[in-house]
Amino acid sequence: MSTSDIFIGEIIGTAVLILLGGGVVAAVVLKRSKAQNAGWLAITLGWGFAVMTAVYMTGSLSGAHLNPAVTVGIAIKDGDWSNVPVYFAGQLLGAMLGATLVWVAYYGQFHAHLTDPEIIGTRSEHAGLVDQKTEPAAGPVLGVFSTGPEIRNIAQNLATEIIGTLVLVLAVLTQGLNDSGKGLGLLGGLITAFVVVGIGLSLGGPTGYAINPARDLGPRLVHALLPLPNKGGSDWGYAWIPVVGPLIGGALAAGIYKLAFA
Template identity: 90%
Template sequence: MSSSDIFIGEIIGTAVLILLGGGVVAAVVLKRSKAQNAGWLAITFGWGFAVLTAVYMTGSLSGAHLNPAVTVGIAIKDGDWKNVPVYFAGQLLGAMIGAALVWIAYYGQFHAHLTDPEIVGDPADKAIEGPHDEAAAKAGPVLGVFSTGPEIRNVWQNLATEIIGTTVLVLAVLTQGLNDSGKGLGTLGALITALVVVGIGLSLGGPTGYAINPARDLGPRIVHALLPLPNKGGSDWGYAWIPVVGPLMGGALAAGIYTIAFA
């Protein structure tokens, strides 16, 4: 496959992944959404279906890595790093496009959520209570539409959780059997990996929200920082390195385990 195929395929696939994955989070957490309060099961299965759709859609074009941790794992396994920067660039750009599409699709719900006095407080109270950020902080779930965050902020635990979850994901990818090009999942592997993502969400998603994908977290976080959302609060850049570094470490660890145990 050519570099242009990889770049275009990763943009499209990662955009669809984030559109459907971020979309299910928006559906569950935002006010005036028909799916509000549908719960964690809806989110985990929504992300699994997002993976399945995106991989089937672009597998023949780029191999549908859709995740820098997967790209790193395959590169270590094969010893071929030539197209890694192209994969990374397509994945990050695609994630940003997908996040922007979620904002467009749920524009009214974002506005209704972030201007609701029950969520951000009464404007008349802001002058009494203090700075604008006090009200904005109450809108925290909105950042969760775009990126992940820990329920308990503990650096070593949060990092370990992301490493463990991503190791499971990438090892599953490497052991399901790649397609004829050897650069992406085969048809059956795509289905199994989507179910693995659901399983990771159900079992390991509670502590950090299971980014398990640097592009999935960083791209939408950048979009959150740039979008003109009222009362949106900060983008939590102090935490942002964990869902980038942790999954990359997990991808490398999975490749090492694969090389030792399965190759």
Template identity: 85%
Template sequence: MSSSDIFIGETIGTAVLILLGGGVVAADVLKRSKAQNTGWLAITLGWGFAVMTAVYMTGSLSGAHLNPAVTVGIALKDGEWGDVPFYFAGQLLGAMIGAALVWVAYYGQFQAHLTDPETASKPAVEGPGPVLGVFSTGPEIRNVWQNLATEVLGTLVLVLAVLTQGLNEGGKGLNALGGLIVALVVVGIGLSLGGPTGYAINPARDLGPRIVHALLPLPNKGGSDWGYAWIPVVGPLIGAAAAAGVYSLAFA
């Protein structure tokens, strides 16, 4: 596959991933949404379906990594890093586009939620604003080592599943069955390990939408919680490296 195919495929695929994944969170969280308060099970299933849709849509173009941690895991397994910048660039751009599209789709709900007297009466803060969870993740209990460990463990499971179950014949991305398996693994991670931090398990999925949250003209939006932002970037990358290590020791 060419570098342009990789960039285009990762941009489209990650945009679809975030549109559908962020969309299910918006549906659950925002006032005046018909799906408000549908709960954690709906969110985890929504993210799993988002992964499956994006993988099947763009797997033939780029291998549908859709996640810098997956890209790093595959690169460590193969020792080939030449295409990694194109994957990273497409993933971050796609995540930002997807987050902006969530805002477009739920524009009225964002306005209703953030101008509601209960929300608007709360002072703006430097920490997580009232709708930041639609865009990016955050911990329920702020404990750096625990939050980092949770992201490491969740990503280790994800990337090891990709390396052992999901790669196509060329070993550069997900095959058809792998897309389904990985989507189900994402649901499982969300149900089992998502409670503490919201399971970013994907640096682009968290960083791109967090940047969009900081840039969008949302009233009373509060802060983007940049003090926490390094954990859902660093943790998944450590988890990816750990998964590649386990793969090379046990499966290669």
């Protein structure tokens, strides 16, 4: 794989991942969406199908890492870090592009939701619980773009992201890689999609299971930049956890792989 293939493949793949993954969240939570209140099962299945679609679309170009934690895990496994910055750059840009496309696709629903008096009133009630000197209260649609915990406990939130990502990356390393070991294979894409659904159902409740630094950071940046009315803050105080936690989880998964499977 050439550097340009990796960069283009990761941009396209991660953009599709976030477009379909963030799209299902928007469909479930935003007012005047036909899928409103479809529930957590719809979200987890949507993210699983998003992974599968993105992997099969771009696997031949870049190996379809689509996740810096997966890239780190494969780099530790192989001892080759030469293309890691290219993967990271493509993944972050792709995630930002995908989040922007979600905004375009649901433009009317975002406006209807964020100008609804009931939604604005609910946000105002919670705003008083946030220290306004540090950051405004998180907006009511931040969850379309990025993750957040149900209970704010740094140790628990970090541990949850580490554990979930460890499962994902270990599954990729043991079952999902293609013959070259540089990315997801044909069967590996399907396996990984089911693993993502499983993680969402089993471990997604506490934090929303980012398990992917680019998936969280890129859309969070887009949320901060988009001209959304009444959007509130982007919760930057929490933003490091879905970046650091998955990277630690990916590294631990690679360590376990080298000790137990290599």
